[in-house]
Amino acid sequence: xxxxxxxxxxxxxxxxxxxxxxxxxxxxxxxxxxxxxxxxxxxxxxxxxxxxxxxxxxxxxxxxxxxxxxxxxxxxxxxxxxxxxxxxxxxxxxxxxxxxxxxxxxxxxxxxxxxxxxxxxxxxxxxxxxxxxxxxxxxxxxxxxxxxxxxxxxxxxxxxxxxxxxxxxxxxxxxxxxxxxxxxxxxxxxxxxxxxxxxxxxxxxxxxxxxxxxxxxxxxxxxxxxxxxxxxxxxxxxxxxxxxxxxxxxxxxxxxxxxxxxxxxxxxxxxxxxxxxxxxxxxxxxxxxxxxxxxxxxxxxxxxxxxxxxxxxxxxxxxxxxxxxxxxxxxxxxxxxxxxxxxxxxxxxxxx
Amino acid sequence: xxxxxxxxxxxxxxxxxxxxxxxxxxxxxxxxxxxxxxxxxxxxxxxxxxxxxxxxxxxxxxxxxxxxxxxxxxxxxxxxxxxxxxxxxxxxxxxxxxxxxxxxxxxxxxxxxxxxxxxxxxxxxxxxxxxxxxxxxxxxxxxxxxxxxxxxxxxxxxxxxxxxxxxxxxxxxxxxxxxxxxxxxxxxxxxxxxxxxxxxxxxxxxxxxxxxxxxxxxxxxxxxxxxxxxxxxxxxxxxxxxxxxxxxxxxxxxxxxxxxxxxxxxxxxxxxx
Numbered sequence: 077x078x079x080x081x082x083x084x085x086x087x088x089x090x091x092x093x094x095x096x097x098x099x100x101x102x103x104x105x106x107x108x109x110x111x112x113x114x115x116x117x118x119x120x121x122x123x124x125x126x127x128x129x130x131x132x133x134x135x136x137x138x139x140x141x142x143x144x145x146x147x148x149x150x151x152x153x154x155x156x157x158x159x160x161x162x163x164x165x166x167x168x169x170x171x172x173x174x175x176x177x178x179x180x181x182x183x184x185x186x187x188x189x190x191x192x193x194x195x196x197x198x199x200x201x202x203x204x205x206x207x208x209x210x211x212x213x214x215x216x217x218x219x220x221x222x223x224x225x226x227x228x229x230x231x232x233x234x235x236x237x238x239x240x241x242x243x244x245x246x247x248x249x250x251x252x253x254x255x256x257x258x259x260x261x262x263x264x265x266x267x268x269x270x271x272x273x274x275x276x277x278x279x280x281x282x283x284x285x286x287x288x289x290x291x292x293x294x295x296x297x298x299x300x301x302x303x304x305x306x307x308x309x310x311x312x313x314x315x316x317x318x319x320x321x322x323x324x325x326x327x328x329x330x331x332x333x334x335x336x337x338x339x340x341x342x343x344x345x346x347x348x349x350x351x352x353x354x355x356x357x358x359x360x361x362x363x364x365x366x367x368x369x370x371x372x373x374x375x376x377x378x379x380x381x382x383x384x385x386x387x388x389x390x391x392x393x394x395x396x397x398x399x400x401x402x403x404x405x406x407x408x409x410x411x412x413x414x415x416x417x418x419x420x421x422x423x424x425x426x427x428x
Numbered sequence: 429x430x431x432x433x434x435x436x437x438x439x440x441x442x443x444x445x446x447x448x449x450x451x452x453x454x455x456x457x458x459x460x461x462x463x464x465x466x467x468x469x470x471x472x473x474x475x476x477x478x479x480x481x482x483x484x485x486x487x488x489x490x491x492x493x494x495x496x497x498x499x500x501x502x503x504x505x506x507x508x509x510x511x512x513x514x515x516x517x518x519x520x521x522x523x524x525x526x527x528x529x530x531x532x533x534x535x536x537x538x539x540x541x542x543x544x545x546x547x548x549x550x551x552x553x554x555x556x557x558x559x560x561x562x563x564x565x566x567x568x569x570x571x572x573x574x575x576x577x578x579x580x581x582x583x584x585x586x587x588x589x590x591x592x593x594x595x596x597x598x599x600x601x602x603x604x605x606x607x608x609x610x611x612x613x614x615x616x617x618x619x620x621x622x623x624x625x626x627x628x629x630x631x632x633x634x635x636x637x638x639x640x641x642x643x644x645x646x647x648x649x650x651x652x653x654x655x656x657x658x659x660x661x662x663x664x665x666x667x668x669x670x671x672x673x674x675x676x677x678x679x680x681x682x683x684x685x686x687x688x689x690x691x692x693x694x695x696x697x698x699x700x701x
Binding site: 088089090092093269270272273276277278279280281283284286287288290291292293294295296297298299305309352 | 516544559567
């Protein structure tokens with residue numbers, strides 16, 4: 077009843093292939109954007125923005141990037157943290173060693189990460205599945221080791237370097253609200269780009285390789301070029317997420333901040349959120365960021381305070397069991413649950 | 429749907445040789461899957477490869493579209509001899525195929541599968557796709573229109589947006605044919621398009637094959653076990669047995685060839701009617 081498509085006729089292919097063909101979805105998206113851009117900055121405290129919303133936005137961007145590779149092209153990567161580090165360090169070095177304007181620094185850092193991604197994606201031309209996962213795992217450790225070399229932090233004695241001022245076309249991004257807005261804008265724009273890519277011929281090529289690479293080759297898709305393109309685009313997204321993570325969230329950089337656990341977190345997000353779904357990446361990021369907070373707040377509120385150590389264990393339990401649950405019951409994750417809800421809402425409250 | 433070979437008039441085929449297989453041998457270690465096979469496929473005809481299980485029919489198709497490379501012998505396509513070639517190169521030269529065991533992109537919808545088959549005709553770059561401007565948007569609409577024509581032709585309208593993994597077998601076969609047609613190939617290789625179908629589905633599929641050949645002038649090379657279908661559809665037939673070619677000719681010639689009857693159609697036992 078609520079989510080009805082009847083009466084909404086498509087008179088052109090363009091209308092039928094729009095990102096959100098249904099009016100209800102359009103209204104929902106506009107509502108969500110209004111909340112994100114207007115309501116949240118007014119009501120959210122600095123703490124919530126800094127500790128909750130910023131990591132959520134940046135993780136969501138990284139998750140979209142990884143989802144392009146894993147969910148759409150079917151190539152597994154455990155090196156997300158390493159690629160985020162490449163983006164962050166590339167941006168830091170470009171910003172401190174050159175006079176380039178900040179937007180260009182962001183773009184170049186993304187491109188450098190894309191290049192690195194292609195390099196470490198080369199084994200994908202030969203190997204699949206587990207073996208590819210292992211080589212990207214090697215990439216993770218190698219990249220972190222490499223970025224700990226003194227040249228990359230300009231021989232800083234502590235190994236920790238602070239992020240430069242972020243100046244976007246004259247807008248100095250400094251306060252928490254500013255940083256929230258910048259991360260939000262970049263996420264919205266890049267999510268739109270990702271959506272466009274996956275609904276176009278490039279995305280179909282990736283999915284073809286994912287679903288049946290032999291048949292994909294038969295219809296003229298070049299497996300090498302297609303896989304490497306997926307690695308490049310995915311790494312670009314992840315690299316930009318790395319820049320944001322270092323410059324906006326942490327405020328200071330050290331390679332260890334991008335360790336293997338970051339890679340796992342992002343992988344959890346796309347499994348829980350939904351492989352092969354842009355919306356799923358965002359939902360998954362929200363979930364993974366929210367669960368620890370939830371565990372902090374709720375047990376003490378109901379009179380069962382957990383120790384910090386306990387919370388981190390419970391967190392691991394919850395993620396672990398959820399991943400198993402989703403892999404068995406709903407491989408398409410929360411995004412699929414969302415579409416089931418929409419299906420139900422077509423009829424609700426009537427039985428049929 | 430624009431016919432890409434409008435110069436071809438009748439389904440009897442012209443005399444122009446589209447694909448020539450000469451003395452092809454294919455060996456896997458000690459197994460000789462194909463031994464000295466030679467035949468020609470002429471533009472515009474329906475050509476069938478038949479033979480018992482393990483005769484090397486699918487191996488022959490795999491050689492033609494570049495999956496396998498003949499150990500010796502030559503394959504000449506459109507007058508160009510070729511040896512080792514990747515399947516995607518063959519595809520770009522206008523060869524499309526379907527598989528015996530359906531090889532669709534299961535996670536994608538019918539429409540997306542057929543649109544993917546159109547891939548060789550798209551030119552939009554990644555950036556155009558990402559920003560959805562220029563060729564990206566225009567091509568998407570043009571190809572959508574073309575693919576809708578294929579969907580109409582194959583009667584797939586009702587499953588346009590259904591993920592193909594959930595479709596029944598017969599429909600999946602049809603979607604696979606649609607995906608091959610989307611590339612507007614010159615040579616269409618069909619590996620057992622009617623395997624596992626009931627009579628009605630077979631009739632439908634046979635009609636599609638004839639229409640494709642008739643209306644769009646596509647040359648078709650077909651592997652099929654159902655003799656009735658093969659004899660009715662084909663212009664010419666080649667018969668393989670244990671990797672060797674044992675007969676070639678029109679359906680009438682082949683079905684009267686004693687060697688073929690012995691190897692494939694079956695010898696009449698004494699005492700049987």
